[in-house]
Amino acid sequence: MSSRNIAVVCVASASGEMGGMERHYEGLLSALRSSGERIDAVKVASDESNFAAVQETYLRFYDLDLSAYDGVITIKVPSYVVRHPNHVCWLNHTMRVFYDMFEREFPHPWPEIEAQRDLIRRLDTAALSRPSVRRFVVGQEVADRLRRFNGLEAEVLYPGLGLDGFRSGTYEHLFLPGRLHRWKRVDLVIEAMRFVERPVKLLIAGTGEDEKTLRRKAVGDSRIQFLGRVSDQQLIELYAGALVVPFVPMHEDYGMVTVEAFRSGKPVITCDDSGEPAHIVRDGETGFVCPPEPKALAAKITWLYDHPKEAGAMGAKGESSVSHIRWDVVVARLLEALFPE
Amino acid sequence: MAMGDSVPDLELDEIMEKIRAEVEMRRIASSAPAPVQASTFSNEHPFASPISFETPHLNLDQPFATPKEGSLNFRGLACYHDAVFVANAYRALLRREPDQPGLSHYLSELRAGRLTKAEIVWGIRHSAEGMASAVPLTGILRPLLMVRAFNLPVLGPLFHWFYSICTLHRKLNHMGMMETTLYAREAILARQLNAAFASISEAVNSQRALLDVARQAFEKSSADARAAHDDLGSRAAKNQAAIDAIRAELAERDRALVAHQTSAREAYVGVTQEMSRLAAEQISARNDRAQLAESLEKFSADARAAHDDLGSRTAKLETAIRPLERSLVLRTDDRFYADLEGAFRGTEELIKSRAGAYLPFIEKALAGTPGRAVIDLGCGRGEWLELMKSHDLEGIGVDQNNLFIETLRDKNIAAEKGDLLEFLQGRRTGSAGAVTGIHILEHLSFSYLIDVLTETTRVLAPGGVAIFETPNPANLPVGAHTFYLDPTHLKPIPPALLAFLVERAGLMDVETVEIHPPPLASLPKPGSGLPPELMAHFASPQDYFVAGWKR
Structure with a gap:
């Protein structure tokens, strides 16, 4: 079998911001390349800073000429508007501000913003419902949203991790990595610490737009430490020494953190409105799924602190529960969808 | 599926074209004003430049030089008139420009004939400020005394007449000089006026020429616009016809596609059912696996427990054997x-x-x-x-x-x-x-x-x-x-x-x-x-x- 030309359409952020998405692309690209197919990463700039910029971004992808390829894989909004007869979309998320986050961001919407929302939803539905597009999503949460807002079904395909070498060590601190953004709800964990009457440290890694607010919130509690940006090696070490990873975002699409924590043999505490983590974590078995309230969270943290052996057992169960999440599995499924034979 | 009856591909294209039009509009609106055809107007068009006239400054009075040193002769001041006289008196005696109230006071007194030039000069010189400046003044006493004398009751007017008759020949001389001076000034005025008129008419003529150019350009561009408008009209008509044709074709395709879509949707429903059945199977398989894992775990825990138990029993046996062994010896x-x-x-x-x-x-x-x-x-x-x-x-x-x-x-x-x-x-x-x-x-x-x-x-x-x-x-x-x-x-x-x-x-x-x-x-x-x-x-x-x- 001769290898085929496949384009992976990547979205390059106009702000040049590097994050989980870049790792996601790198993971997919390297796994695809090792499959023997000829893979091109087609990078197109995206600007979501205002609605006019969003419109132009949609147009840039729509006008992309991909006729030289046998198949196209798209992931991030709005790359799925590209026109190609053999197209697999493995969606990570649509523009959430026009979907599940709309009411939160615009509690009192005005007609113009509603019109924009409706346009984007119609556009996404039209693009994703084309017969040329086979739909996959990165998690149950995204699948649920796609069904609710766009009336479309999609197959869940969990991505692999961008980093290898996770290992389990001692069970000591609470560890919470990630972007410091209000949607990640780090403040909930900080508030929960007020009710944790144990000498356990909360180590927070990462930077973000809400860092100042969070730091202010943590003032006076010496157990809480902000580590800023950490290296991959440090990240692995921090996971290895964790007692538990309290990861409580709002409606998270995927939440690599959950899988990384399990790979490190650590239990995860998440909330019932946290999205994908709440699908991955089995309450009482591989961690806890509790209501998004500081006291509820604190109770679970305290229990795990008092029962480190049980924490270890839960983490070990978690580890085996995510053993099937691998890049080669992802690539095999995507190629099968592109070239069914 | 939530989709309406429209054909998805077409709907995407339609929305994207609308967005394209909007983006285009925005681009046009935000870019600089449309460039004007170079043949009609130059970018620096003539209306932009302001009309400027050279207006010559006209000064008929001899310049007055304030004496820096030495005494000031009243005659030197008296040869000026009206406001210039008052201003010069200020400059000479107080070494400054006149203030507005002072100037208007002296001017009105002078014009009404209530004060003579000599009295004004004397007044300024003997004001507190004038005394402080202390500019030496000559040739003032005679005219001042004369004025004072003329103002004496009864004798004053007689003296005035007598003096006037005596100095009649000098007054006549003055008049002659005055006449000559006035003629000379008139000549200067006429020359200045002629120069001003010439420069005005020159400016007017140049503006008229520019206006002619602009009018021609405007006429040409409005003709162009008319032509373009006509062209657009005909194109719009053609486009309308094309659009109608496309619409008709689209409607035809729509019908075909709706039929096609219906069958596709049926197939899709079948596939989704199959998929959900598979998913259910997968879930049950997963559950089975979980159960298996659990029982395996339980089994290995049991095995571990049994192994530990065996170990402790062996240890116990060994300790039990030791006294027995000894008893063999020590019975x-x-x-x-x-x-x-x-x-x-x-x-x-x-x-x-x-x-x-x-x-x-x-x-x-x-x-x-x-x-x-x-x-x-x-x-x-x-x-x-x-x-x-x-x-x-x-x-x-x-x-x-x-x-x-x-x-x-x-x-x-x-x-x-x-x-x-x-x-x-x-x-x-x-x-x-x-x-x-x-x-x-x-x-x-x-x-x-x-x-x-x-x-x-x-x-x-x-x-x-x-x-x-x-x-x-x-x-x-x-x-x-x-x-x-x-x-x-x-x-x-x-x-x-x-x-x-x-x-x-x-x-x-x-x-x-x-x-x-x-x-x-x-x-x-x-x-x-x-x-x-x-x-x-x-x-x-x-x-x-x-x-x-x-x-």
Whole structure:
């Protein structure tokens, strides 16, 4: 079998911001390349800073000429508007501000913003419902949203991790990595610490737009430490020494953190409105799924602190529960969808 | 599916084209104003430049020079008129420009004829400011006095007339001069006016020419616009027709596609059902797997528990066996063994003299001193302890036999009844200068023996020595016969084996010494026909000891 030309359409952020998405692309690209197919990463700039910029971004992808390829894989909004007869979309998320986050961001919407929302939803539905597009999503949460807002079904395909070498060590601190953004709800964990009457440290890694607010919130509690940006090696070490990873975002699409924590043999505490983590974590078995309230969270943290052996057992169960999440599995499924034979 | 009846592909295209139009509009609106055709207008178009006139400054008065030094002559001032006069008077006498109230006051007085120039000059000069400046003024007195004189009642007017008549010829001269001056000024004015008119008409003419250019450009561009408008109209009509045609075709395709879509949707529903069935299967498979994993886990936990249980039971068994093993040795009663010892071991004197061979070892190990006691395992009747005591060496014995212990206590010799291993285990590490065991090891089971040697090494202080004496099975009658005189002996220990065990227990510089050669009388007679190599076995010493050092 001769290898085929496949384009992976990547979205390059106009702000040049590097994050989980870049790792996601790198993971997919390297796994695809090792499959023997000829893979091109087609990078197109995206600007979501205002609605006019969003419109132009949609147009840039729509006008992309991909006729030289046998198949196209798209992931991030709005790359799925590209026109190609053999197209697999493995969606990570649509523009959430026009979907599940709309009411939160615009509690009192005005007609113009509603019109924009409706346009984007119609556009996404039209693009994703084309017969040329086979739909996959990165998690149950995204699948649920796609069904609710766009009336479309999609197959869940969990991505692999961008980093290898996770290992389990001692069970000591609470560890919470990630972007410091209000949607990640780090403040909930900080508030929960007020009710944790144990000498356990909360180590927070990462930077973000809400860092100042969070730091202010943590003032006076010496157990809480902000580590800023950490290296991959440090990240692995921090996971290895964790007692538990309290990861409580709002409606998270995927939440690599959950899988990384399990790979490190650590239990995860998440909330019932946290999205994908709440699908991955089995309450009482591989961690806890509790209501998004500081006291509820604190109770679970305290229990795990008092029962480190049980924490270890839960983490070990978690580890085996995510053993099937691998890049080669992802690539095999995507190629099968592109070239069914 | 939530989709309406429209065809998805077409809907996407439609939305995207709308967005394209919006983006285009925005781009046009935000870019700079449309560039004007170069042939019609230049970018720097003529209306932009302002019309400028050269307006010459007209000054008919001679410039007035304020004298810096010397005196000021009134005549020099008086030749100016009106506002210029007042201003000059200020400049000359007060050395400043006139203030507005002052200027207007003097001006109105002058114009109304209430004050003459002389009075004004005098007033300014004799004001407080004028006095301060103190500009010397000449030629003022006469005119001033004249004015004052003219103002005298009754005589004043007469004097005025008289003066006027007298100075009539001078006034006429002045008039002539005045006339000439006025003519000259008129000529200057006319020249200035002509120059101004000329420059105005020149400017007007140039503007008219520019206006002509602009008008022509405007006419041409409006003609262009009309043409473009007409063209657009016709194109729009054409486009409309094209759009109508496309619409009709689209409607046709729509119908076809709706039919197509219906069948596709049916197929899709079938596929989704199949998919959800598969998903359900997957879930149940996953559950099965979870159950399997769980039972596997449970099974391995059980196995682990069973293994642990087995281990603890084995340990228990081993501990249970040990007393049994010992009882094998010690079932004999104490009296019996004491009698046995008396019958076969040899006299106490003999034993004591033999034990004397170990004293140099004890000395070398600095044993028997405080903190480095000698422990005698299986001390028996205590011959060795007694010997040490007589040499002021500190020793303590341990033995299972009650009778031996009681006898020793009577002799005031330190000894304890008990199990050898337990006794050693009760001693602190490094607390003994020597451990001796004279004819005791052959009473112990092998695993017990190993434990005793290990414990011995532990309790010995650095530099301490361990000495073990036992029957030598290399001597044939000992190995084959006399060893078994003591029924509590288990089996003989070959010297090489004991040396190996002592070394293995961690002691160094291990030496083996054969002692107590058999009495000549007991050896086979020379010439009995025994081969010499066999003879050696009869002649070997009957006992041996192994000594090892703790470093």
